[in-house]
Amino acid sequence: MTFDEKLDAWVDAHFDEEVRFLQELIRVPTPTPPGDNTPHAERTAELLQAFGFAAEKHPVPAAEVQAYGLQSLTNLIVRRNYGPGKTIALNAHGDVVPPGEGWTQDPYGGAIVDGHVYGRASAVSKSDFASFTFAVRALESLGIPLHGSVELHFTYDEEFGGEMGPGWLLRHKLTKPDLMIAAGFSYEVVTAHNGCLQMEVTVHGKMAHAAIPDSGVDALQGAVHILNALYAQNTLYKNITSTVAGISHPYLNVGRIEGGTNTNVVPGQVTFKLDRRMIPEENPAEVEAALRQVIADAAAQCPGISIGIKRLLLANAMKPLPGNQPLVAAIQKHGQAVFGEPIPAMGTPLYTDVRLYAEAGIPGVIYGAGPRTVLESHAKRADERLALEDLRRATRVIARTLHELLG
Numbered sequence: 531m532t533f534d535e536k537l538d539a540w541v542d543a544h545f546d547e548e549v550r551f552l553q554e555l556i557r558v559p560t561p562t563p564p565g566d567n568t569p570h571a572e573r574t575a576e577l578l579q580a581f582g583f584a585a586e587k588h589p590v591p592a593a594e595v596q597a598y599g600l601q602s603l604t605n606l607i608v609r610r611n612y613g614p615g616k617t618i619a620l621n622a623h624g625d626v627v628p629p630g631e632g633w634t635q636d637p638y639g640g641a642i643v644d645g646h647v648y649g650r651a652s653a654v655s656k657s658d659f660a661s662f663t664f665a666v667r668a669l670e671s672l673g674i675p676l677h678g679s680v681e682l683h684f685t686y687d688e689e690f691g692g693e694m695g696p697g698w699l700l701r702h703k704l705t706k707p708d709l710m711i712a713a714g715f716s717y718e719v720v721t722a723h724n725g726c727l728q729m730e731v732t733v734h735g736k737m738a739h740a741a742i743p744d745s746g747v748d749a750l751q752g753a754v755h756i757l758n759a760l761y762a763q764n765t766l767y768k769n770i771t772s773t774v775a776g777i778s779h780p781y782l783n784v785g786r787i788e789g790g791t792n793t794n795v796v797p798g799q800v801t802f803k804l805d806r807r808m809i810p811e812e813n814p815a816e817v818e819a820a821l822r823q824v825i826a827d828a829a830a831q832c833p834g835i836s837i838g839i840k841r842l843l844l845a846n847a848m849k850p851l852p853g854n855q856p857l858v859a860a861i862q863k864h865g866q867a868v869f870g871e872p873i874p875a876m877g878t879p880l881y882t883d884v885r886l887y888a889e890a891g892i893p894g895v896i897y898g899a900g901p902r903t904v905l906e907s908h909a910k911r912a913d914e915r916l917a918l919e920d921l922r923r924a925t926r927v928i929a930r931t932l933h934e935l936l937g
Contacts, residue, residue, distance in 0.1 A: 533672060533937065534867070537929040540668040545922050549647065551577060552660040552921070553640030556649035560686070561628035565600030567686040570624050574659065574684055575606060581667060583608045583682070588704060590694050600687070603694055607705060608682035610666060615678025618935060619707035620666070620928070622658035622898070623688035623695060623883065626651040632912035646915040653907035653916045655713030658898035659684055661921060662711075665928035669936070678936045681707055685883070691843045692883025700890050709857055709935070710892055712884040715900030715907070716869065716924045719861045721854060722774050722877035723885070723896070725808035725847035727818055730801060731756065731825060732838040737791070737798030746796035747834035749789060753800040756837070757784060759828035760804065760821075772809040776876035780817075782806045803842065807879060810847040818844070848885040853893035856935060861897050864930040868923045880904070899924035 531539070541548075554577055558570045568589065575585035589604040627650075629637035635648040642648075651657075666680050683705065685695030699705050714720055733753040738746020760782060767780040782804060789800030808817050822839055829837045858875050865873030878896070887894045899921040901907050908914040 533933055534864070534930050536672060537668045537933060538926050540671045541664060541922060541925050541929060544664060544667070548660050548664045548921070548925065549642070549918060551663065552647060552652070552657060555624070555656040555659055556640040556647070556652055557638055559638050560625050560651065562600065562625040562689045563628070565625065565690070566602050567600070567625050568602035568604040571604035571606055571684070571686065574624065578608060578663065581663070583663070588699065590698055595694065598690065598694055600690065600694070603686050605686060605695055605699055606682070606684040607699070609679065610670070610681070611679045612676035612936065613678070615936060616708040617679040617681060618932065619681045619683050619705065619710040619887070620662035621683040621685065621696060621710060621884070621887070622655040622662060622713035623685050624651065624656060624659065625686045625689050626654070627689060627910050630912060634913055642918070645919065646917050648913060648915045650914055652914050653900050654909040654914070655688075655898065657900065657916050657921055658713035661899045661925040661928055664925050665932060668925070668929040669932045672933070674937065676936045680932060680936070681705060688883045691845050692886050696883050696886045700886060706890070707892055709853070710887050710894035711857060711928065712882065712887070712894060712896045713898040714896035715898065715902065716865070716920045716927070717873065717902045718776070719858055719865070719873055719875050720776075720878045720896035721850040721858060721875050722777070722810050723848045724777060724810070724879050724881050725812070725814055725885075726843060726845040726881040727806040727808060727814060727821070727841070728803065728843040729806075729821065730803050730840045730842055732799065732801045733829070734836045734838070735796070735798050735834060738796040740794040740796060743796050746798065748796050749800045749835065750797045752829065752832040752835035753787070753789070753802060755832050756825055756828040757802065759824050760784065763824060770809065770812070772811055772877070774810055774877035775874070777809055777879055780807055780809055780812065807881070808847055810849050810877070812847070814844055814846060845881045846885050846889065848882070848888050851888055851891070851893040854895055857893070857895045857931070860931040860934045861895065861927060864927045864934070868926050868930070897927070
């Protein structure tokens with residue numbers, strides 16, 4: 531048997547164990563918010579210990595976590611050193627959005643139905659806790675000399691932007707790999723992604739009794755005027771196109787609105803939160819300045835209205851670094867062999883915490899276990915699921931890639 535065939539055979543022989551590992555990870559809830567994620571890190575470390583993998587626990591200080599808006603956060607690093615050579619990091623995040631409504635399966639049950647495992651984070655990205663862990667185990671099963679190291683980075687802050695996950699590990703110089711692969715999907719290798727600007731806008735008016743509305747200033751009417759001006763930008767954004775395959779144009783979404791005190795009171799304050807996705811070619815400072823101007827101009831047209839604007843998140847776009855080519859080439863080669871079809875290198879309209887590695891000068895790509903599209907995975911929707919066959923094959927691809935780069 532070739533080394534690739536031996537890796538595939540090991541993955542197949544241990545696949546039931548890999549699925550059970552993933553089910554255990556799904557069954558420890560990590561909804562973020564509220565972001566009480568240390569219990570999951572503890573359970574993950576315990577499960578890894580059973581494989582002989584010692585996980586370093588790096589708890590972020592409670593004061594930092596709470597100021598950030600989360601409850602508890604412990605990041606994990608597993609270091610497997612095989613000798614002199616490059617260090618390749620494999621990163622996946624355990625924090626996820628809350629399950630929401632409409633599930634036909636228990637969102638934290640890990641049920642197997644029709645060849646899929648169901649549960650929040652089954653696809654994004656506890657699946658790659660499993661694929662990366664078992665790929666490393668498969669690699670080590672060969673019992674051959676290897677050159678370099680592998681690090682597993684299991685972090686818990688992707689949903690809030692990554693500053694307390696990979697960002698915290700990098701800032702504290704706890705890791706500096708040469709290359710990295712981050713959790714992704716199986717049918718493409720992602721080399722670039724959008725940036726994201728999130729802002730909170732507070733519209734101030736003047737409360738009044740609904741029976742005498744002219745004695746007040748309706749903050750909600752002011753907010754509606756501002757929102758209409760913002761939504762009009764989406765039409766203009768369609769004229770700004772990216773040259774990166776897989777990324778189209780910028781867009782804006784308002785995901786949360788709250789305000790007012792009662793139905794018989796003219797609302798004196800309304801707050802909304804917006805999300806502006808930026809293509810890699812855009813300048814984040816210019817994007818933010820333009821948005822602030824749109825909001826200010828619209829507010830100025832509403833007598834008695836004042837506004838406050840707070841930036842919540844600025845996540846830069848991920849741009850490909852030249853050194854990622856060995857990763858791209860290896861994943862494409864082994865992906866085509868395992869999946870029987872070409873694995874294109876492209877961008878994605880998502881934003882991720884992988885950008886933090888790129889900003890630190892670490893070339894990386896996004897690849898892992900998952901379907902062709904986010905829509906198929908039901909990520910951030912009811913009934914998130916992962917096809918077990920995609921998990922199996924992605925594990926083979928990662929194992930083969932590590933062998934090619936370290937063998």
